[in-house]
Amino acid sequence: MSATIRPLRRADRDAWARLWTGYLDFYETSLPQDVYEATFSRLIDPDMADMHGLIAEQAGRPTGLVHYLYHRHCWRVEDVCYLQDLFVDPEVRGSGLGRALIEAVYKAADDHGTPSVYWMTQEFNYRGRILYDQVATRTPFIKYQR
Amino acid sequence: MSATIRPLRRADRDAWARLWTGYLDFYETSLPQDVYEATFSRLIDPDMADMHGLIAEQAGRPTGLVHYLYHRHCWRVEDVCYLQDLFVDPEVRGSGLGRALIEAVYKAADDHGTPSVYWMTQEFNYRGRILYDQVATRTPFIKYQR
Amino acid sequence: MSATIRPLRRADRDAWARLWTGYLDFYETSLPQDVYEATFSRLIDPDMADMHGLIAEQAGRPTGLVHYLYHRHCWRVEDVCYLQDLFVDPEVRGSGLGRALIEAVYKAADDHGTPSVYWMTQEFNYRGRILYDQVATRTPFIKYQR
Amino acid sequence: MSATIRPLRRADRDAWARLWTGYLDFYETSLPQDVYEATFSRLIDPDMADMHGLIAEQAGRPTGLVHYLYHRHCWRVEDVCYLQDLFVDPEVRGSGLGRALIEAVYKAADDHGTPSVYWMTQEFNYRGRILYDQVATRTPFIKYQR
Numbered sequence: 001m002s003a004t005i006r007p008l009r010r011a012d013r014d015a016w017a018r019l020w021t022g023y024l025d026f027y028e029t030s031l032p033q034d035v036y037e038a039t040f041s042r043l044i045d046p047d048m049a050d051m052h053g054l055i056a057e058q059a060g061r062p063t064g065l066v067h068y069l070y071h072r073h074c075w076r077v078e079d080v081c082y083l084q085d086l087f088v089d090p091e092v093r094g095s096g097l098g099r100a101l102i103e104a105v106y107k108a109a110d111d112h113g114t115p116s117v118y119w120m121t122q123e124f125n126y127r128g129r130i131l132y133d134q135v136a137t138r139t140p141f142i143k144y145q146r
Numbered sequence: 147m148s149a150t151i152r153p154l155r156r157a158d159r160d161a162w163a164r165l166w167t168g169y170l171d172f173y174e175t176s177l178p179q180d181v182y183e184a185t186f187s188r189l190i191d192p193d194m195a196d197m198h199g200l201i202a203e204q205a206g207r208p209t210g211l212v213h214y215l216y217h218r219h220c221w222r223v224e225d226v227c228y229l230q231d232l233f234v235d236p237e238v239r240g241s242g243l244g245r246a247l248i249e250a251v252y253k254a255a256d257d258h259g260t261p262s263v264y265w266m267t268q269e270f271n272y273r274g275r276i277l278y279d280q281v282a283t284r285t286p287f288i289k290y291q292r
Numbered sequence: 293m294s295a296t297i298r299p300l301r302r303a304d305r306d307a308w309a310r311l312w313t314g315y316l317d318f319y320e321t322s323l324p325q326d327v328y329e330a331t332f333s334r335l336i337d338p339d340m341a342d343m344h345g346l347i348a349e350q351a352g353r354p355t356g357l358v359h360y361l362y363h364r365h366c367w368r369v370e371d372v373c374y375l376q377d378l379f380v381d382p383e384v385r386g387s388g389l390g391r392a393l394i395e396a397v398y399k400a401a402d403d404h405g406t407p408s409v410y411w412m413t414q415e416f417n418y419r420g421r422i423l424y425d426q427v428a429t430r431t432p433f434i435k436y437q438r
Numbered sequence: 439m440s441a442t443i444r445p446l447r448r449a450d451r452d453a454w455a456r457l458w459t460g461y462l463d464f465y466e467t468s469l470p471q472d473v474y475e476a477t478f479s480r481l482i483d484p485d486m487a488d489m490h491g492l493i494a495e496q497a498g499r500p501t502g503l504v505h506y507l508y509h510r511h512c513w514r515v516e517d518v519c520y521l522q523d524l525f526v527d528p529e530v531r532g533s534g535l536g537r538a539l540i541e542a543v544y545k546a547a548d549d550h551g552t553p554s555v556y557w558m559t560q561e562f563n564y565r566g567r568i569l570y571d572q573v574a575t576r577t578p579f580i581k582y583q584r
Contacts, residue, residue, distance in 0.1 A: 031221060038223045051218050071217030072197050074230050075177060077184045084220050106292060120287040124425070126418035132290045133416070141266040141289040144282040146252060270571070272564035279562070316513075323513060330515045343510050363509030364489050366522050367462075367469060369476045376512050398584060412579040428582040433558040435579040436570045438544060 003063065003097055005104045008043050008053040015062035016040060016055060023065070023087035043067065050079075054104055056088075056097055064088040066101040070114055081109040083119040086128075098131050149209065149243055151250045154189050154199040161208035162186060162201060169211070169233035189213065196225075200250055202234075202243055210234040212247040216260055227255040229265040232274075244277050295355065295389055297396045300335050300345040307354035308332060308347060315357070315379035335359065342371075346396055348380075348389055356380040358393040362406055373401040375411040378420075390423050441501065441535050443542045446481050446491040453500035454478060454493060461503070461525035481505065488517075492542050494526075494535055502526040504539040508552055519547040521557040524566075536569050 008016060017036060024031060043053035050071065056064035067085040083105050088097045109117045119136075120143055121128050132138070154162060163182060170176060189199035196217065202210035213231040229251050234243045255263045265282075266289055267274050278284070300308060309328060316323060335345035342363065348356035359377040375397050380389045401409045411428075412435055413420050424430070446454060455474060462468060481491035488509065494502035505523040521543050526535045547555045557574075558581055559566050570576070 029221070035221065035223055039220050042218065043220075051220070067220045069218050069220070071228070072188065072215050074185050074189075074197070074213045074215070075175070075181065077181055082217070109292075115292070117292040118289055120289050122286045123288050123415075124286065124421070126422050129416070130418050136290040136292050138416075139289045139291050140268045140270065142269050143264055143266050143285045143287040143289070144278045145285050146255075146261070146263040146282050269561075270567070270576075272568050275562070276564050321513070327513065327515055331512050334510065335512075343512070359512045361510050361512070363520070364480065364507050366477050366481075366489070366505045366507070367467070367473065369473055374509070401584075407584070409584040410581055412581050414578045415580050416578065424582045428584050431581045431583050432560045432562065433581040434561050435556055435558050435577045435581070436574040437577050438547075438553070438555040438574050 003056045003058045003095075003100055005054050005056045005064075005100060008040075008055050008065075010044055012044075012055050012062065013040060016043075016053070016065060019055070019062060019065045019087050019089065020085070022089065023085055026087075039067075052108065054101065054108075056101060058092060058095075058097070062089075063092045064097045064101055066105055068105045068108070068117075070112065073116070076116065078116075079112075079114045080116040080118065081105065081112070081114050083117055086119070093127075098128075099135055102131075102135050149202045149204045149241075149246055151200050151202045151210075151246060154186075154201050154211075156190055158190075158201050158208065159186060162189075162199070162211060165201070165208060165211045165233050165235065166231070168235065169231055172233075185213075198254065200247065200254075202247060204238060204241075204243070208235075209238045210243045210247055212251055214251050214254070214263075216258065219262070222262065224262075225258075225260045226262040226264065227251065227258070227260050229263055232265070239273075244274075245281055248277075248281050295348045295350045295387075295392055297346050297348045297356075297392060300332075300347050300357070302336055304336075304347050304354065305332060308335075308345070308357060311347070311354060311357045311379050311381065312377070314381065315377055318379075331359075344400065346393065346400075348393060350384060350387075350389070354381075355384045356389045356393055358397055360397050360400070360409075362404065365408070368408065370408075371404075371406045372408040372410065373397065373404070373406050375409055378411070385419075390420075391427055394423075394427050441494045441496045441533075441538055443492050443494045443502075443538060446478075446493050446503070448482055450482075450493050450500065451478060454481075454491070454503060457493070457500060457503045457525050457527065458523070460527065461523055464525075477505075490546065492539065492546075494539060496530060496533075496535070500527075501530045502535045502539055504543055506543045506546070506555075508550065511554070514554065516554075517550075517552045518554040518556065519543065519550070519552050521555055524557070531565075536566075537573055540569075540573050 042048050042051045051069045053067045065087050068081055068083045070079040073080045109115055188194050188197045197215045199213045201208055211233050214227055214229045216225040219226045255261055334340050334343045343361045345359045347354055357379050360373055360375045362371040362373055365372045401407055480486050480489045489507045491505045503525050506519055506521045508517040508519055511518045547553055
């Protein structure tokens with residue numbers, strides 16, 4: 001089923017919240033309402049250059065989302081693109097939507113002049129990694145956190 | 147030997163370049179001159195809120211550096227702090243300077259109201275990880291890159 | 293579809309070779325004929341206490357195999373059981389046969405008085421690990437080889 | 439300081455127990471007396487073909503040990519050699535003794551006609567892995583255990 005992938009807009013608020021909650025559930029996380037408010041406002045703010053969201057629709061139904069942001073990098077003059085959140089409605093898994101969302105971020109990053117795109121995933125996110133191995137390179141970098 | 151850790155300033159240019167080159171050598175990387183220029187300018191620019199550098203001196207000699215930057219995070223209202231580059235002159239390894247540099251970033255992040263600090267390291271950076279395991283938590287996150 | 297899991301016997305030679313070749317293909321490996329001969333002889337030899345094979349049949353068709361062996365362990369008086377090779381015909385994947393084969397080895401090891409069963413798998417064997425996480429514990433041990 | 443590495447013998451019983459306890463302490467493990475008895479008897483038994491131990495002496499003092507065993511392998515006609523336990527007295531670390539013990543096992547395995555030697559180590563055994571990366575290859579295999 002073909003998907004339309006486009007930037008988030010204000011009218012997506014409820015669909016976006018539903019999809020993002022699905023994503024956060026995967027990480028066994030819940031976030032307070034003020035984070036939903038701040039993040040959604042930033043994602044749709046045309047004046048906010050560094051944080052963006054795309055939503056996918058299939059047959060008029062919202063079925064996936066991706067959030068990405070730009071930040072500086074000491075090793076480069078231009079910014080890098082951090083693909084932070086990626087979610088596909090379980091009902092449409094296997095349709096290629098995850099790959100399409102990643103590729104939409106690749107295109108946005110190219111258009112922005114910052115083609116270096118990265119993300120992080122849990123080592124045991126097997127289903128995700130089956131896809132990621134096809135569209136990206138696994139690095140030997142692991143994350144430490146205070 | 148006690149160390150003074152302070153923000154980078156213009157007069158540190160040569161010492162900074164020497165230390166950073168030592169760091170990049172560790173990653174078997176070399177960077178063009180324009181990256182050195184852009185990064186140093188940003189690190190010392192008081193108007194640039196999102197990118198910072200600290201340098202350590204022991205007995206008047208520059209012996210270590212750390213670069214960190216702030217960026218947005220979809221899961222938080224406030225930014226997070228990404229500790230990107232950390233280097234200690236091999237001659238003073240084992241003196242606790244690496245830990246002191248990380249703790250200086252922790253303090254800066256606290257003062258900035260963004261206490262979430264993270265970094266990435268190669269899985270086989272054994273000497274680094276001996277330290278990191280003492281001051282931070284290893285997460286199960288691994289990095290994928292376009 | 294219910295499966296019969298039973299010890300290998302001489303008449304299984306051709307079916308076994310076909311299944312094992314499927315397994316070795318997964319590891320992009322091929323083995324010379326003398327290894328097939330030696331291994332099959334050992335697997336069916338009633339006098340060989342330390343090496344065993346089970347084959348699964350579904351609707352009269354061979355659809356899976358598992359090889360396991362016992363060896364000494366310095367930390368235990370009794371032997372341990374090394375589950376070395378596990379294969380399920382791609383056409384019957386998802387039917388629970390992989391789990392049934394592992395559980396058949398667990399039972400054999402219990403009956404043998406050596407309940408410690410282990411195996412090794414490639415970190416990126418995502419489909420296998422989805423199952424293994426359900427029936428066993430991932431350890432922090434990694435394998436080095438001369 | 440040069441080391442003598444030789445097979446364990448009955449008179450080594452106390453020194454061996456002390457060294458092995460140091461090794462087991464590293465793994466935060468203690469084992470009952472009957473395991474010490476069974477393992478030592480097997481290690482020194484000339485009729486036991488599959489389990490062996492070497493001890494190192496420096497200046498007449500026992501300073502290290504290694505245990506290895508042979509077991510069958512479905513992918514090979516000949517056995518493989520599993521280097522199970524390796525320990526160097528902390529007081530002589532850095533003297534090259536760990537490497538010498540591994541190389542002594544390599545030689546024994548070669549003489550035995552089973553040159554494939556492997557071992558397992560915890561992913562976070564940084565000090566060990568600094569050595570292992572020099573004398574062996576890290577594989578992508580991880581261990582699962584019932």
